[in-house]
Structure formats: C-alpha cells, structure tokens
Amino acid sequence: MRSVLALIVVATLICLAGPAAAQPVGQFPFALTREGQMLGGVEGEVAFFKGLAYATPPVGPLRWRPPEATVESSEMRTAYEYAAPCLQPSLPSAREDCLTLNVFRPFGVDGPLPVMMFIHDGAFVGGTANDPQFDGARLAQAGLIVVTVNYRLGVLGWLSHPALSEGGSGNYGLMDQVAALRWVHDNIAAFGGDPGNVTLFGNGAGATSIALLMLCGEARDLFQKAILQSLAGRVRLRSRQEAEAFGLQFVATLGQDGTDPRGSAPARLLAAERKLLAKSPHGFAPAIDGGLVTEDIAAGFAAGHESRIPLIIGANDDETGFDSEPGIAEALASSGATPEQLRKLYPDLATPSDLAAQVYTDKVFSEPVRLLARLHVATGAPTFRYRFAYVPEARRANPEGGHGRELQFIFGAEGVPGAGILSRRDREVASRMRGYWINFAKGGDPNGPDLPHWDAAADRDRLLLIANDRIASGDDPFAERLDRLADESRK
Template identity: 30%
Template sequence: MGLVVETKYGKVEGFSEEGINKWLGIPYAKPPIGKLRFKRTEKCVPWAGVKETKNHGNKPHQFLDTKLTDIPASEDCLFLNIWAPREAKDLPVFVWIYGGAYSIGECSDPNYDGTNFAKDGVIYVAFNYRLGVLGFYDFSIYDDSFDSNCGVADQIEALIWIKENIATFGGDSNNITIAGESAGAASVINMLAAPKSKGLFNKAIAESPIPGCVHNHYSTKLNMNLFLKVTKIAPGEVYKLKTLHPDEMKHAAEYLLFNNCNLYPGIFLPGPVIDDLIPEHPIDAISKGCAKDIKLIIGTNDDDGALFVKVEATMFPSSWEQVRKMLELNHCIDKLEDLHQLYDGLSENKQMKELAKDRAFLIDSIKVADRQSGYNSTWMYRFDYAPILTRLVGLKSVHGVEVPIALDNLGRGVIRRFWKGAPKKVMYKLRDDMHTAWVNFAKNSDPNRDLDMYWPNYNAEIRATFIFNENNRVVMNPSEKNYDVWNDIKLYID
C-alpha cells in the first residue's frame, strides 16, 4: 500500500515513521464554520489533486482552562488521524473517541497516538469532534435555527467516513471497534443507542463512561438558563451566540461546569440531549436490544470519583448538605439514610468521592452491562491499581489513570505523569494485560488470549468483574450493596 491513498472525497498523502504509515489531519466533514456554526455536520467537500496529510489538523475550541498541545484551536476542526502497519490489508480497526467532560480534548493529544496499535497489527483511528458550547449546548430549546447534538453528529459522521474509507488504508470495514474513556466512553454508549450509527461498528469498549449524562428537556433548560445568565444573553437573543467568539463563551462554560452543582446538586454537566439522534436514554434503548449486534467491554476505576470532588470547584455534591438538597429536589429524600449507611465509616471527603463515583460512573455502567449482556457477549472490569504518585496525592486509581496502560502510551502525553516512579515490572505487566486484552478484542472479538487468568463473560446474575491490579483476579458482583441503594434513585428526570 502506497502512502497516497484515494478516499471517497479525494487523494491523501501520508508518511512513514517508526515503520508505521500515518495520515494526520484528514478532513472527514465540511468545516462547521460561518452559517454552519451550531448546525449538524455536513458531508466532506471533495477536493482535486492530492491533499498532504502529514500534520495534525486544528483542534476544537476548548472550554476548560487547560492546554494539552500547541495545536491551534479552530472551529474548522473536523479532522481524523490514521495509523497503519506497512502493507496493511484487511486488518481490524480500532477507533478512539477522546474524553474531557465534553469540554476539552483533541485527537492530536499524544496520549492518543496510535503507533503501538499499528505495531500490534491493528489500524488505529482517532478523530476530533466539537466540544462545549459549540458541540453540546442545546440552544434549540430557545431558537429552532440552532441544531441539537452537534458534537454527536460529528461523531456519527466520523464513523460513517471510517466505514466508507478505511479499506483503502488496509482496514477491514466489517471489523471495527470503537473505544473511549470518560466522555469518550459515554459517547461509545451513545453510539450504541444512536440509530444512525447502526452498522458502522461491531464492537465497543467503554472505559469509565458517564452513561447517564444524556439530558432531557428539563435538565437541559436548567443548564442552558444558567449559561445564558452568566453571558448576560436573554433566551430570546441566543442568536447573538452565532457571531460571538468562542473565547467569549469560555468563561460562562467554565462557570457552569463548576457551579451548576451548587444550584442543582447531582446534575450532570452539559452533554448530549434526547432528540432524533438519540431518541431515548441509551440505557433504556440498550435494554430493548438496540445494540444486540455489538460485543462490549465496559468498566470503571476504583477511584473514579476522586478527581471531581474538591473543596471549592466541584462537578458533584461535596457535602451531605448538598446530597440532602439533591435528594429533596428529586423527590427521593427517603434515600438519604440508605446513602449514609452505605458510606458509613469513611471520612466525609472519601464519602463524597465514593458517592460521585457511584452517581456518575459505576451504577450506570453496571446497568449498561446488565442489559447488554442479555443480547451479546459483554465483559466488565475494574481498574484498581494506584501508582505511587496518585497515591501520594490522595487520588489512587483515579479517573483516566488507565488510559496510557490501555493504549500502550506510557511514554507519551500528560497522563503518563501519573505513572512516574511506578515499579516498571508492575507497570509493564498491567500494560501487557490491559492493552493486550483490547488488541485481542479488536482482532478476535474476545479479550482472552495471553492474559494471566481467564476473563469470564458478564451476566446480570453473577456480574463477573475482572480486576486489573498488581495481581489480577475475578470478583463476582463486587458492588452489589452500592447498586441496590442507587438502582432506583432517579435524578433530574422531570
């Protein structure tokens, strides 16, 4: 296979590095700029000649104060990257969807480099999608000239492009695994439930997803009203956002992310909404068999909540006073004593971290696994290992710590710093176990091969969960008490 490849929209020229062929910055959709701001994705415009794809494309505008790379941010950001072995032909395809609270992230982040997947004989693809105000804030509730779920539309269009074009890069279009972490993992769950994504992939991996972060009209309006209040834009004047620079939106977006929970404890950050792209809550759709053709790996980290509960800025309740308010607002105050008993014996800070984990990540992940396992092969895991650095700062097996392990990128990206000083023997064993399981799944539809112990299929009766740690083990129904308490707590549903 040459480095000039003809896609459905035109020819692209990549380059070879480390024995791997790479194409960086391939446009997969029409730039969502000008009149296409706040509109759903449109098909890519074909080009003449050969487009050079040797550098990352622009990253999306970021809506949290962070800096992952020096790549310029732009609304013209709908690009994807491909890594492939030389002479690739009919190889399995692994598609990564980045996380970042639907507010930050980019496929050019070194954490998401695909070199080592390609070395393992897998085509690796990562793509950008619009974030924050431009991608996931729903102003259509005020003005129907705005579209909802623009970021979701980006993700679907990227998957369509990959399905239609990946064979020319050496991939098997009938063997595609989508994967992601955090909001990226939630996006994976959303793709399971999105009718327009049906047939675009065969397998899915969700690392610490937030499956419940899909808003109805009620919770959407609570978030959007707060955002508009900070921007000093009246609901009837949301058209002003169509010409406002994204940097002028950022302050209000950050305020919303860290203050909506003060007003409405337990509410999720802005994200996808129920509409024609996601017609019903993904957990409900999955329970009806909408993803019956998809095999799934899903799991969480044992300390997923530690990153989100702080003294001041927090995305989840940070005190029992807020927990009480959360339950009162949602007409389930009778659950307060059950929650107290569930976390009894822990410090209040640890109680809030555990509550955040259960609320956002663990319980809904179990619900997804319970329902999907009734239709197709499902595997569940928990990542328990805490590197020395995260232990020292009290984060332990923190949200995202497994990403460089799973993607075999311990030498790249910001997250690798979590692993500074970790014993190499343990670190590389975890990498070999988890990354190998992901590669096995992409290749063979089963994570089992070369693991030090068998990872059994999950079902709702015994809930077999593979524990990744210094010494791996399998535990049956490890979160039974937590699930029983949280199962029927309904928050912001009306």
Template identity: 35%
Template sequence: MTTQSETDTAEQVEDGPVVPTTAGRVRGHWDGPVAVWRSIPYAAPVTGAKRFRPPTPPERWDGVRDCALFGEIAPQTMGNMVPVDSVLKMGEDCLWLNVWSPPNSVGEQAGGEPRPVMVWLHGGAYCLGTAAQAIYDGRKLAETGDVVVVGVNYRIGALGFLDLSSLFHGFTPNLGLHDQIAALEWVRDNIAAFGGDPGNVTLFGESSGAGCVTALMTSPRTSGLFHKAIAQSPPATTVLSQERAAGVAQRYLELLELSPAQTMDLIDLPIDRLVQAAGVLMDEVPMKEPGRLAAAPVVDGDLLPEYPIHRFQLGRSHRMPLMIGTNKDEASLFRLFKSPIMPVTPDAVNVMLHDVAAGHPGMSPERIAEITSAYPDLAKTRGALAMSTDAAFRMPAHWVADAHARHSPTWTYRFDYATPMLRAARVGAGHATELPYVFGNFGTLNHDPTFWLGGRKVAGEVSGRTMRRWLAFAAHSVPAALDGSKHWPPYQPASRTTLLIDTIDRVVDNPDRDLHAAWGDQAVGFS
C-alpha cells in the same frame, strides 16, 4: 469520485504513503514501521451558518494533502485536567481524524487480510480535550495488535453538546454525536485504503467519550457503523432532557448578554466570546447543582429517541459485543484538581442526593436511606468520593452491562492498579489513569509524577496485558490476552463476573455486591 481500484492501493513515496480518500489523496508519514496521517478532514469547517448545524462533507481537493501536523482543535476553555500542547490552535476547522496503520498494511509491502479497526472517542466532560493529545497516540496499539487505529476530533462544549435548539429551530442538538457519526461514516467509506476492515470496527472511548459510545449504541442512526464497543468509565446516565437543556441554553444567552431576539447573533459572535461564556457556564452548573453538567447528550427524539439507559433496559441497544468498566477510585482525580465537575465533599454529595430525590418520583427518602446505608463514611471525604464515583460511573456501567448482557456478549472490568506514587498521593486508580495502560503511552502528562516512587516495570506488565485484551477483543470479539493471563468469562446479570485489573489480574463474581443491593436496578441519572 475515487474509484474502487484507487481505494484498494496506496502509492508509496519517499516521504510517506499516499492514500486516496473520497475527498482527495492524503500523504502520511512514517513513525517507525507505522504509517500515521494527522488531521484528515472528515467534514467541512463548521463556520458561519454551519456553526450549530450537523457536519457536511469536506470539499474535494486536488493534488496530495500532506497530513503531518495536527489541525485546529475544538474551541474550549483550557483546564488543568486535560494537558493540551500549547502550540495547538483552536478553531472551527476541527472536524478531522488521525489514522495509524500497522506495518505492511499500506504501500508496496501491503498484504494479508484487512486489519481490524479501532475508532477512539476522547473524554473531557463533553467540554474539554482533543484527539491531538499525546496520550491518544495510536502507534503502539497499531504495531502491537496489527490494527488500524483512528482518533476522532469533534465539537465539544457549547459548540458540540449545548442544545440551543430551544432558542432557534435551525440549531441542531447533539452536534458532537453528529460529528462522531460522520467520522464513522468516513471510516466505512475510506478505511479500506488504509488497510482496515470496514466490517470489523470497534468504537471505544473513555469518560464522556465512553458516554458517547453508550449513547451511540442506542441510536438508530448508527446501525451497522460499528460492530463492537468498549466503554471506559462511561457516565451513561448523564443525559439531559430537552426541558433541562432549554434552561441551560437560556442561561448561556444571559452570560453572553443577549436577548432571545438576538439569538441569531450566536452565528456571528467571535469564537473567543462563545468559549469564554461557555467556560463560566460549565463551571457554574455543577457548582450550583452537584452531579449535573451543562453540556451533555440530549434526548432529542431523533438521534437519541429516548434516554440511552432506558433503551438498554428495554433491549434496544445494538446487538454487538461490549466491554465496559470503571476505575476503582474514579472521583479522586477530581478532588486532586479541585474540579467542580464532580461533587467530592460531603456537603456537595448531600446536595446531589437531595436533587436526585427531588427529580425522581421513585426516589423516596426511604430509598435514599437505603443507598446511603452502603456508605458509612459519607460524612467524610472518602465516603463522599465513593458515593460520587458510584453515582456517576460505577452503577451506570453496571446498569448498562446488566441490560446489554441479556442479548449480547458483555464483559466488565474494574481497573484497580495504581503505582506507589499514585497510592501515596491518595489518587489510586483514579479517573483516566487507565489510559496510558490502554495505549501503552507513559510520560505524556505534564510533569508526570506517576513513577517517582518506582513501579515502571510492573506498570509495563499491566499495560501489556491490558493492551492485549483490548486488541483481542477488537480482532476476535473476545478479550483474551492469549498469553496465559487469567481467563475473563463473559458477564451475566446473575453472577456479575468482573475482571479486576491489577498487579495480578483476578476474576471476581459481583465485587460490588453491596452497592447493587443498595442502589437496586432502577437507573438514576442527572437529566
């Protein structure tokens, strides 16, 4: 085992700093003044009998493990919505994380107090994405804010968020969440050697990664593993019941042409076959039932004892500061990429509303009429996009904020900024468009058209303010930009004070007042 004296220091070598971890020593590399380690294993490969089981610790290694290159990314069906470098390989040795340490935090020059830690959970509708995406490079955050940044790779899709426990009792639900918890435990046990403070950890994520953040905020298993949270566009009510998950699991078997008696074959099937069938399933479910996903967190009675939104409203979320928000035009990106993940046409939205009414006893035709009254353009594409945005992201974020603010400091934002090109393309502040502003990484998307009509200077200013607020929250639990930017007061359910992030930031009380009036306080999800 690594001794305390070993974990307190890092060996300085010519190629990069060498740091001890509980499994062995790892060599990082320099990216300017920032030290970066790629693909440090926090758990063993999930192959064979481990395929549908919780993660286990990695095997120890002798010598020094070089952490210069990305390892295998979680098996998935590559889609055009998530740009992934073609040189990356998929595989089940995918439980690893990246670490960026700021200048003078490791090696011979290390000094000062331990740095705040920011742990990132990537998005991708619970079935896409990887911590190896260039947009999630943490160097600029680490250097700008003097923080240690950790990016977590975890199981997704059929291997991470498809609950197969109804098929065989040896299969575990919520494996992606189990992986994330294992990564947080690794941070607790190891991050001090990288210059980080294990007592000051901010968990942040976007889209399904943010949905994981809100779910983990309500899980008894995560108590003490993180101390602050940032949820960017969380689908907080997209959580499945065990009954619904069982139906999806049965359909997965059918797509694989397996009988229930052949369930154990899932352990030995080639990964490509599992991924191919999962790709069909991930498209099929939202096409047939708009607003629903095939793979998502499940109320398993253990890791998630209840629906997370219910635990928030019962006051059972962990006591910690929270930043939460959405983008003004969330659904536009799904229309642009013709993705089935969200309903973006009037017909699909009407089907979604019918399903919601059928699945929620309190959603009478009168209640549905009250909600739709806030969308006079519902018969047009723009009205459908607005409804889809609010059902999936805007209202769930508000319901979480309303509940959490009753006992813990909470701040809400709406990201409104869009470059001239994104406005001209009718994308606006679409889903995930805030990511380059948070990480300070522009130009990482394939054939990025963001600045074809200019706007880079203003975008840089917006990014600077956004990064400083996120970093101040991680360091001091208050998202103040500390540069004369607009004061951002905490959220209160009575006033619903919200920061609108744009060319010039504004603070507005209850900017979505009409939506609150229409939707009410009853959380509506797609279970």
C-alpha cells in the same frame, strides 16, 4: 519538513502507482481518499496520517449546523501534523475549524485490518484527540488501524436554541461523531482497514457518546463492537425544553442583541461559556432531541433498544478527577443512606473524604455499569465487565484522582504531559490490559494466550478485577453495597 523536490518525486510515484490501500512509496505512506491523496509519515513500525478532515469546517453559516461532507478532490495533501483542537476555554490554540481525525496503522502490513476508533473524554467541554496520551502507535503495532477523533465541544457542540432548530438544534458533537464513523466506513479501506470490523472505545464523555451511538439508528451499522470505560450510565439527559431553556440562558449571558447567537466572535462565546459553566458545570452535554437522541441510556438499554453487539464495559475503583467535586456532593446527598449506614457499607474507609469519593464512584459509575452489563447480557450479546483498581507503583503514596487512569495502560503512553513513566510491573499490567482490548477488537472476545481468563458477564455478576496484586475473574466482591445503591436508584 521534507523538501519540495522530495514531495514532487513522491507525488509522481503515487500517480504512477494508481489507487492503493496505504501503499508505501519510498518512506512516505499514502492513502487515496475521496478528499485526495494523503501523504503520511512513519515513526518506527507505524505509519500515521494526522489532521485528516472528515467534514467541512463548521464555520460561518455552518456554525451550529449538522456537519457537511468534504469536497471530493484529487490533490495530494500532507498529513504529518495534528490539526487544531476544537474550540474550548483551556486551549489557546483551539479553533472552530477542527473536524479532523488521526489514523495510525502498522507500516508495510497488508489489510484488511481491524479498526479501533477512540472518542475522548473532557465532560463534553474539553479534551482533544491530539493529546499525546492518545497516540495510537502501540495499539497499531499489534496489527490494528487506530483512529482518534475531534468533535465539537461546549457551546459549539451542544447548544440548543429556538433560533437554531432548523438544523436539528443541539447535539452537534454527536452528529460529528456519526460523520466521523461514516468517513471511516467510506475511507478506512484506503488505509488497509476493514470497515466491517470497527470497534468504538472511549471513557467518560466518550463512553457516554458511544452508548448513545449504540442507541442511535443513524450509527447502528457503522460499528460492530464497543468498549465503554467509566460510563455514568444512569445520567439523566436534559429534555429538549430544558436544553433550550439553558440555551436561552447562554444567550442572555452572552449579551447578544436579538435572539440569534451565530454572529458572535469565538472569544465572546468562550467568555460567556466560562461564566455559565461556573454555575452549571454540566450544562453543555447531549440532550434528548427526538431524533438522534430519543431516550436516556439506562432506559434505552432496559428496553433492549441498543445495538446487540459484543461489549466490554467497566469502571475504575476510583473515579474522582478534576471535575468530580459537584458530583461527589450530589452522590452523597442522593445516596439515601445515613452516615452510620455508609460506614457499615464501607468499613475500610476511615476519612470522610475517602468515603465521599467511594460513594461517588459507586453511585455514578460502578453500579450503573453493572446495570448496563446486566441489561446488555439479557439481549444475548457477548458482554465482558471489568473493574480497574491498579495504581501505578510511583503513585501509590498519593493515588487520588483515578478517573481516566486506565487510558495510559491501554495506549501505553509514557513521558508525555499527563502520563508518567511506568515501572516494569506497570508495563506488565499495561501489556495485558492492552492485549484484552486488542483481542476484543479483532474478534469480539478479549481472551487470548498468556492472559488470565476473562469470564463473560453471563448469569452471575462476573467481572475481571485488575488490581495491584492480581488480574483475575470472579464474582463482584462489592455486590452488597452496589445492591443498596441500586435499591435507592429505583426509589
């Protein structure tokens, strides 16, 4: 930590300098926001500002309420360290006071720069923007502002209950994301960013959130491009009645006296959440509330209700992960195909477990992604579809669990928890994939010099295949089996 004397000197210089857009003062980058003067840090060529509050802490009477704007201030605050992650069973350090974001930008580079805002996965009950895998430095080095966001999770993010209806019951996590977008719109220029060139990107639950934000009127003008990674696009959202019934079940599990759960301690909430998630793994998630969320994603895209913005959308060749077991069983049961028919569709898969994993990947991710790409193309918006089938060389002997694998290649993280060391070939693929994302964020087209051409998903089902042996555009080689799954989904 810097000395008190150094901070006093820097504060004096900041006041003399006046308002600025992420101006460096000595070795201390700072930005003037409505919440005060933010003093960041520098590592290499990248400045960072961590733990910035984008809303008032949702604690006490603000629990299960829409996020409220922070108080204006002229104070100077340091932003060297991540704030606490949002409350969740798996992280002891998590807290309710968690509505924060992190900003990464190239140090000493003038703006306005394109902005990429990342929304993390975690099945709506876990995860954090503070994960070292999501360090935005590698992306920022290319001349971008990168923002990573924490939002309310689990019971605190998605509880619907009759006693909470005066604040817009449920979908608090999505409200948080809208509030973070508004904060970026209002403040990112202070960091050298362009509020008129914002790209949302995320995978899994993050991609579901972004698709809902594309359908949300409150968020429509707050971002201009989107990247949907591993989106379960045909998922059926719960109705308000179903969500409130689940909320009543939670209160019963909580053992709360009366009907209002707002007085319970966080530890008690988490204990009840664990019990309920063991029975209903996807119980805490977005629901149709008639305001922020009015329809399922596929229905909204089919009706052309989404923002007609440039879109990258895709899935991984293997989408299994730590929480995919219930989904695998459900996908097999609802596939509508006999074991013999499945073996014909997947002749190269020898074991039942491999077959089950591929049916799950195709039914939950690959086919719905193709559907949404087709529907978005029909609006006239530029659309680029991909399939990520690359496996890091060190993992090819045991490649299971591919959900989220693309994130290491986009962020370039190595040697941190959850991210191994990449080989030379891995880094080449990562550099190209990161290049596509960067180009898209800058101008709405992923193509650029030294990158294999990525055909837009226009009349035909074109996609970019990122495989172990090549990166190339072409027609979908698995169209036949996806057609079969699409036919079953329409029944």
